[in-house]
Amino acid sequence: xxxxxxxxxxxxxxxxxxxxxxxxxxxxxxxxxxxxxxxxxxxxxxxxxxxxxxxxxxxxxxxxxxxxxxxxxxxxxxxxxxxxxxxxxxxxxxxxxxxxxxxxxxxxxxxxxxxxxxxxxxxxxxxxxxxxxxxxxxxxxxxxxxxxxxxxxxxxxxxxxxxxxxxxxxxxxxxxxxxxxxxxxxxxxxxxxxxxxxxxxxxxxxxxxxxxxxxxxxxxxxxxxxxxxxxxxxxxxxxxxxxxxxxxxxxxxxxxxxxxxxxxxxxxxxxxxxxxxxxxxxxxxxxxxxxxxxxxxxxxxxxxxxxxxxxxxxxxxxxxxxxxxxxx
Amino acid sequence: xxxxxxxxxxxxxxxxxxxxxxxxxxxxxxxxxxxxxxxxxxxxxxxxxxxxxxxxxxxxxxxxxxxxxxxxxxxxxxxxxxxxxxxxxxxxxxxxxxxxxxxxxxxxxxxxxxxxxxxxxxxxxxxxxxxxxxxxxxxxxxxxxxxxxxxxxxxxxxxxxxxxxxxxxxxxxxxxxxxxxxxxxxxxxxxxxxxxxxxxxxxxxxxxxxxxxxxxxxxxxxxxxxxxxxxxxxxxxxxxxxxxxxxxxxxxxxxxxxxxxxxxxxxxxxxxxxxxxxxxxxxxxxxxxxxxxxxxxxxxxxxxxxxxxxxxxxxxxxxxxxxxxxxx
DNA sequence: AATGGGATTGTTATCGATAACATTTTCGCA
DNA sequence: TGCGAAAATGTTATCGATAACAATCCCATT
Numbered sequence: 001x002x003x004x005x006x007x008x009x010x011x012x013x014x015x016x017x018x019x020x021x022x023x024x025x026x027x028x029x030x031x032x033x034x035x036x037x038x039x040x041x042x043x044x045x046x047x048x049x050x051x052x053x054x055x056x057x058x059x060x061x062x063x064x065x066x067x068x069x070x071x072x073x074x075x076x077x078x079x080x081x082x083x084x085x086x087x088x089x090x091x092x093x094x095x096x097x098x099x100x101x102x103x104x105x106x107x108x109x110x111x112x113x114x115x116x117x118x119x120x121x122x123x124x125x126x127x128x129x130x131x132x133x134x135x136x137x138x139x140x141x142x143x144x145x146x147x148x149x150x151x152x153x154x155x156x157x158x159x160x161x162x163x164x165x166x167x168x169x170x171x172x173x174x175x176x177x178x179x180x181x182x183x184x185x186x187x188x189x190x191x192x193x194x195x196x197x198x199x200x201x202x203x204x205x206x207x208x209x210x211x212x213x214x215x216x217x218x219x220x221x222x223x224x225x226x227x228x229x230x231x232x233x234x235x236x237x238x239x240x241x242x243x244x245x246x247x248x249x250x251x252x253x254x255x256x257x258x259x260x261x262x263x264x265x266x267x268x269x270x271x272x273x274x275x276x277x278x279x280x281x282x283x284x285x286x287x288x289x290x291x292x293x294x295x296x297x298x299x300x301x302x303x304x305x306x307x308x309x310x311x312x313x314x315x316x317x318x319x320x321x322x323x324x325x326x327x328x
Numbered sequence: 329x330x331x332x333x334x335x336x337x338x339x340x341x342x343x344x345x346x347x348x349x350x351x352x353x354x355x356x357x358x359x360x361x362x363x364x365x366x367x368x369x370x371x372x373x374x375x376x377x378x379x380x381x382x383x384x385x386x387x388x389x390x391x392x393x394x395x396x397x398x399x400x401x402x403x404x405x406x407x408x409x410x411x412x413x414x415x416x417x418x419x420x421x422x423x424x425x426x427x428x429x430x431x432x433x434x435x436x437x438x439x440x441x442x443x444x445x446x447x448x449x450x451x452x453x454x455x456x457x458x459x460x461x462x463x464x465x466x467x468x469x470x471x472x473x474x475x476x477x478x479x480x481x482x483x484x485x486x487x488x489x490x491x492x493x494x495x496x497x498x499x500x501x502x503x504x505x506x507x508x509x510x511x512x513x514x515x516x517x518x519x520x521x522x523x524x525x526x527x528x529x530x531x532x533x534x535x536x537x538x539x540x541x542x543x544x545x546x547x548x549x550x551x552x553x554x555x556x557x558x559x560x561x562x563x564x565x566x567x568x569x570x571x572x573x574x575x576x577x578x579x580x581x582x583x584x585x586x587x588x589x590x591x592x593x594x595x596x597x598x599x600x601x602x603x604x605x606x607x608x609x610x611x612x613x614x615x616x617x618x619x620x621x622x623x624x625x626x627x628x629x630x631x632x633x634x635x636x637x638x639x640x641x642x643x644x645x646x647x648x649x650x651x652x653x654x655x656x
Numbered sequence: 657a658a659t660g661g662g663a664t665t666g667t668t669a670t671c672g673a674t675a676a677c678a679t680t681t682t683c684g685c686a
Numbered sequence: 687t688g689c690g691a692a693a694a695t696g697t698t699a700t701c702g703a704t705a706a707c708a709a710t711c712c713c714a715t716t
């Protein structure tokens with residue numbers, strides 16, 4: 001920086017002003033400094049800046065260590081959005097969303113003097129750990145507790161689940177069975193709620209809930225039960241991987257999809273269009289979620305008056321070929 | 329830090345020594361300082377440390393923005409390993425692995441004064457961009473150019489492909505068709521090479537190569553061609569998603585797997601066991617790759633004499649039910 | 657008891673930026 | 687023309703750690 005100042009014939013402070021777009025710099029000086037910067041290939045030292053300002057151009061993300069399609073998509077989308085806004089993203093993943101792990105990751109991030117935090121926290125236990133986060137640190141939650149009181153971006157799980165369930169009912173099915181994700185996930189809870197509401201409103205019987213984790217393996221297990229019950233003609237799986245497991249279990253017992261059983265998934269993973277049969281599912285706007293989260297976070301970082309605290313991104317039914325009217 | 333020093337009745341330098349495990353500190357002093365640190369809940373400011381040492385406890389990762397199973401797994405595995413070693417990970421993803429994008433991300437990372445870089449660079453164009461990286465920055469490549477001359481960790485793609493191809497030949501098939509990934513990926517090249525070698529060694533005819541990207545959609549397209557050729561009885565797909573697409577195309581034209589056509593994939597995504605039929609595939613040791621990469625990188629960071637520059641992690645055939653002898 | 661050298665601790669400078677305050681220019685207007 | 691306020695620039699202090707060097711302590715040895 002000193003070199004730049006010398007080359008431009010100004011003080012280092014003026015260089016700093018140019019760098020930070022301060023208003024009171026003569027246009028001519030600004031140009032000279034810019035030229036010097038370019039000529040020397042100078043790049044400011046972020047560590048020094050972080051030290052003196054107490055804030056870095058770093059956003060910390062706390063997420064569950066996972067290759068699940070949803071969280072992974074969210075992460076890369078967010079990283080991309082943050083990069084476009086000139087922020088780097090430091091990832092702190094945890095194996096479990098318990099209080100201790102999250103606390104540790106948050107502390108690591110605070111050590112780095114992150115400008116803000118994004119917590120992808122799909123369970124209540126994770127939401128609890130927010131107490132660890134000092135109130136003056138900008139934070140945005142993704143998929144967190146709607147009653148948490150912090151800025152939050154979620155996908156409209158309830159609406160997505162309603163669309164899926166309604167789609168099956170409208171095809172003529174008496175009722176719809178549901179294979180849910182882990183019940184302590186907010187996502188799962190929302191999907192269960194949407195499913196149940198829709199059945200209630202339609203006056204349909206509400207079958208017992210089959211709950212699972214998010215894996216194809218558990219979907220398979222649930223499917224093995226569903227396949228044995230002749231009355232089951234319509235199933236809504238809480239994600240596409242569960243749906244795949246269900247699909248295989250049905251296939252093994254000779255129950256054809258969609259001829260005998262109609263099936264809807266959730267997520268629209270890129271492979272869903274190539275299941276046998278192509279899966280009708282619900283697409284979540286991960287990119288929108290990521291961008292909304294970044295916007296909220298930047299708002300907090302720049303101390304702008306919070307416009308909206310909670311953003312809900314819509315989900316969209318994608319119709320393929322795994323749903324037909326029931327065969328009588 | 330000053331507060332800690334005062335409370336412990338020592339100078340700030342001594343506190344620094346305790347923090348950095350310097351040898352020449354009396355045990356008693358060390359204990360006093362530790363107690364003071366604990367009492368005040370003191371945590372060192374990483375920005376200040378980075379400023380003075382010129383190195384942070386941050387590892388920069390350059391990766392392709394992708395929800396592909398492989399890269400995503402690699403990333404979370406690496407993050408976990410790095411966290412265990414006390415390093416934070418800053419992710420810089422790029423849309424395309426071209427020189428400019430990579431250059432920009434690398435510069436962003438260098439601004440942050442990362443202690444080292446990990447580049448997940450599966451294509452030659454990415455490997456070229458390594459020229460942007462100054463020689464004194466520790467770098468490890470994952471999936472990069474074997475002839476690149478930098479530290480490199482790869483999965484043994486050739487051996488994996490050989491195992492897959494051999495498995496099909498040993499089942500009695502005359503030859504094996506291959507649906508490859510993008511040909512500019514090193515991974516693809518290795519798998520193609522292993523496939524071709526094995527056929528040559530067995531004296532089998534080498535069918536024309538079908539190349540695709542990594543998606544189920546392209547696998548489907550390739551499968552539509554394969555399904556029309558009666559002589560095709562064995563297919564090796566370069567990843568499980570391609571295999572899924574192939575599977576559906578075959579199914580659509582009434583060619584049963586494995587009865588009419590045997591199929592092997594690559595990756596062992598968690599869903600592969602629930603395809604119809606369960607997919608025989610090749611598992612890559614992503615965790616091992618990540619840990620090896622970290623070890624190499626830490627070695628460079630600590631200026632240890634390089635033990636090995638290249639690490640090759642084995643791949644392992646996972647036998648399921650998508651392969652049988654050809655029906656005559 | 658004196659001495660020397662290693663072990664321990666302290667003092668001061670430094671990293672590279674911004675903040676706060678001081679100073680000099682510039683320019684509109686009486 | 688001269689004055690004062692605003693604009694532009696410069697000077698010095700500061701963030702919180704480590705590096706380099708200086709000073710002290712301790713203990714074995716003679």
